[in-house]
Amino acid sequence: MTPSPVAVVTGASSGIGAATARALAAAGFHVVLGARRVDRCAEIAKEIDGTAVRLDVTDAESVSAFAAAVPECRLLVNNAGGAKGLEPVAEADEEDWRWMFETNVIGTLRVTQALLPALLASGDGHIVTVTSIAAMEAYDNGAGYTGAKHAQAMLHRTLRGELLGQPVRLTEIAPGMVETDFSLVRFEGDQEKADNVYRGITPLAPEDVADVIAFAATRPSHVNLDQIVLKPRAQASAMRAHREG
């Protein structure tokens, strides 16, 4: 029996990452789930016959140890990241910005650099980076997050050119509103503020995004889905949505 190809998912303890781990396992991958909350990854790993490895993308040593535990890798899903704060530039918190750039940008850089040799050696590698519609547009009070997501997207899109001629595909997934703990993290646990983001709207579920990632990952090797933007029907842009009630 041919061994299952290995897929690594970062930020796999919840939300889009956890749903993606499940979808990729269903598509025939052996999934390595990385996140700080490794106990949650272990629960999902048990369910899908995967492997959980602790990963803090903001810590270079943690990323090296993670990569050492993953000698083979066919698919990397750069999903770890997030937002902190929603303030106008005039009042922006420098620490929030530092956190957003550390996790979304430097974190993606570190993990990608660490796993690139294995992806190349697989002969049929694929890097999926989960950016956001925040990587496509600017919105009021979001400059720290939109800035970080644009930078993360540039890293990913630049690799598309730099890796031409190498056996690695690159897919950017840019979701709009998805109901995860994204807003709870952004508002530091303020449930009311988080709920308000999804008020009167049917947001995407993590599984909706995971389905699209699994689709991109299961195309034939010569088919590169470069960029996929997905939003709820009721959302036209980061600043424009239709809410019922």
Ligand code: 8X3
């Ligand atoms: C999340 C989408 O619109 O809150 O990445 O920036 S948004």
